[in-house]
Amino acid sequence: MRFLISAPASGSGKTTVTLGLLRAFSRTQMIRSAKSGPDYIDPAFHAAATGQPCVNLDAWAMTPARIRALAAGTAPLIIEGAMGLFDGAFPHGKGSSADLARILNLPVVLVIDAGRMAGSVGALAQGFMRYDPRVNVTGVILNNVGSAKHEAMLRHALPGVTIYGSIPRHADLQQGARHLGLIQAQERDDLEDFLNNGANLMMQHLDLAALEKLGTPRPRAGASHRLAPPAQRITIARDTAFAFTYPHLLDDWRAAGAEITFFSPLADDPVPDADLIYLPGGYPELHAGKIAGNQRFLTSLRQSHAMIYGECGGYMVLGDGLIDADGTRHAMAGLLHLETSFASRKRHLGYRHLHASTGPFAGQWTGHEFHYASTISARGTPLFTATDASGTALPPMGLINQHVSGSFAHIIDTDPIATAKKQA
Structure with a gap:
C-alpha cells in the first residue's frame, strides 16, 4: 500500500482523513507516513496516529534521489499532500503534491469537500483526473456530505469515477488552529480520543480494503546524500x-x-x-x-x-x-x-x-x-x-x-x- 492523499484546495479535510486512515490501519499493521512540503505541525499528528516517525518529502527543496531514499522501505506508506494537488512554487508549480506523486509514481486519492455542491462535483473530479496524464488520480473521497439524498446526487454526478467512500459532516472532528496552522499535537489533551474517533469514522464510511490495494512498486533507496552535522x-x-x-x-x-x-x-x-x-x-x-x-x-x-x-x-x-x-x-x-x-x-x-x-x-x-x-x-x-x-x-x-x-x-x-x- 502506497498512495498520496490530496485535495482540490486547502481546507477540504485531507488532514482529518489522513489521520483517521493512519490510526485505522495502524490498529492492524505498522504504517508509515509522510507529509508533502514544508510542515512541522501535521507530521507530529501523523506520528501520534501511527507511533512511527513522519518524514517530510519536499519536491521543491529536495532532489528526486533524496525523496526516493526517504520514501523507501518495506512498510505501507501514506503521504499527505499540501494545499491543492497542483499548487506549487511559481511559475511552474515545482514542489506541488502532484510533483511528488510523479517522482514516486504514486496513485492519488482526491478528498473533495462536497458540502456546498451537487452535480458540479463531476466536473471537479473529471478536471483533476484529466489535467495531467502523468498524475494518476485513482479516485475520490467525498467529504462533508449532508445526507443520504446529498450522497446520491453526488454519486450520480460521478459515473465511472472510483468513490472510496463518503464521509458525513463531522463537527466533532474540527481542529483548532492558530496563525501558523493547527494547534500542536502535544497541546491537545484529547488527542487520543480525536484520533480514535477519526479512525472509527473512516472505518465506518470508507472502503479500506480498496485503499489498501493501492500501490506501485516501492522505489529503491539508491544513492542519496546525507547532511554532515554542524557540530559533534x-x-x-x-x-x-x-x-x-x-x-x-x-x-x-x-x-x-x-x-x-x-x-x-x-x-x-x-x-x-x-x-x-x-x-x-x-x-x-x-x-x-x-x-x-x-x-x-x-x-x-x-x-x-x-x-x-x-x-x-x-x-x-x-x-x-x-x-x-x-x-x-x-x-x-x-x-x-x-x-x-x-x-x-x-x-x-x-x-x-x-x-x-x-x-x-x-x-x-x-x-x-x-x-x-x-x-x-x-x-x-x-x-x-x-x-x-x-x-x-x-x-x-x-x-x-x-x-x-x-x-x-x-x-x-x-x-x-x-x-x-x-x-x-
Whole structure:
C-alpha cells in the first residue's frame, strides 16, 4: 500500500482523513507516513496516529534521489499532500503534491469537500483526473456530505469515477488552529480520543480494503546524500515553544555520529554542555513572558561559549526583545541586536535559496520562511544572502555575531541547484 492523499484546495479535510486512515490501519499493521512540503505541525499528528516517525518529502527543496531514499522501505506508506494537488512554487508549480506523486509514481486519492455542491462535483473530479496524464488520480473521497439524498446526487454526478467512500459532516472532528496552522499535537489533551474517533469514522464510511490495494512498486533507496552535522555534540531546545525540527536533518546528523540531546527553555532548563546550541522555530511569541522570566535558561545561554544558532522563533529569542500580540515588550537573550514584534503582524511565506559564508550552516541551502512576526530593527552582519523560489534576489536574511547566528529561514536541505552547478 502506497498512495498520496490530496485535495482540490486547502481546507477540504485531507488532514482529518489522513489521520483517521493512519490510526485505522495502524490498529492492524505498522504504517508509515509522510507529509508533502514544508510542515512541522501535521507530521507530529501523523506520528501520534501511527507511533512511527513522519518524514517530510519536499519536491521543491529536495532532489528526486533524496525523496526516493526517504520514501523507501518495506512498510505501507501514506503521504499527505499540501494545499491543492497542483499548487506549487511559481511559475511552474515545482514542489506541488502532484510533483511528488510523479517522482514516486504514486496513485492519488482526491478528498473533495462536497458540502456546498451537487452535480458540479463531476466536473471537479473529471478536471483533476484529466489535467495531467502523468498524475494518476485513482479516485475520490467525498467529504462533508449532508445526507443520504446529498450522497446520491453526488454519486450520480460521478459515473465511472472510483468513490472510496463518503464521509458525513463531522463537527466533532474540527481542529483548532492558530496563525501558523493547527494547534500542536502535544497541546491537545484529547488527542487520543480525536484520533480514535477519526479512525472509527473512516472505518465506518470508507472502503479500506480498496485503499489498501493501492500501490506501485516501492522505489529503491539508491544513492542519496546525507547532511554532515554542524557540530559533534548538538543540544536542541524542545518543548511547545520550540518544536519545529525536521526529522531527516536529525537522522542525518545521528547517522554521521553526532550526539544529540534536548532541553526545555520553558521548563527553565540550563543549556547542556555542547558544541552547538540549536534553538528551532515554534511559538515563543505565545510564551514570551515565561521565557523572559526563565533566567536559568537565559543566563546559561548567555554564558555559553558554544556555537548558538536560532531558527525563526529561536532567532527571535536570541534578540534583544520580543513584542507580544498585546504590545508588551519582553527582554530576550540579547545575543543579537534584534527587535521583533508579533503585535504588528505581517505574513512572510515562501521557499528560499540561502547562502552563508560562515557560521554553523555555511554553504548553500534550500529553506522556507513562514512567520507573522515583523522585524523592528536588526543591526549587525547579515547571515544569509537569499533569493525566492523563482530566483529573485531578496534582502539579506538573519544576523551573525561571533559564535551566535540565526535567521527567520528554516533550513531543509542542501541546495540541489547549487550542487548541480558545482558538479557541472
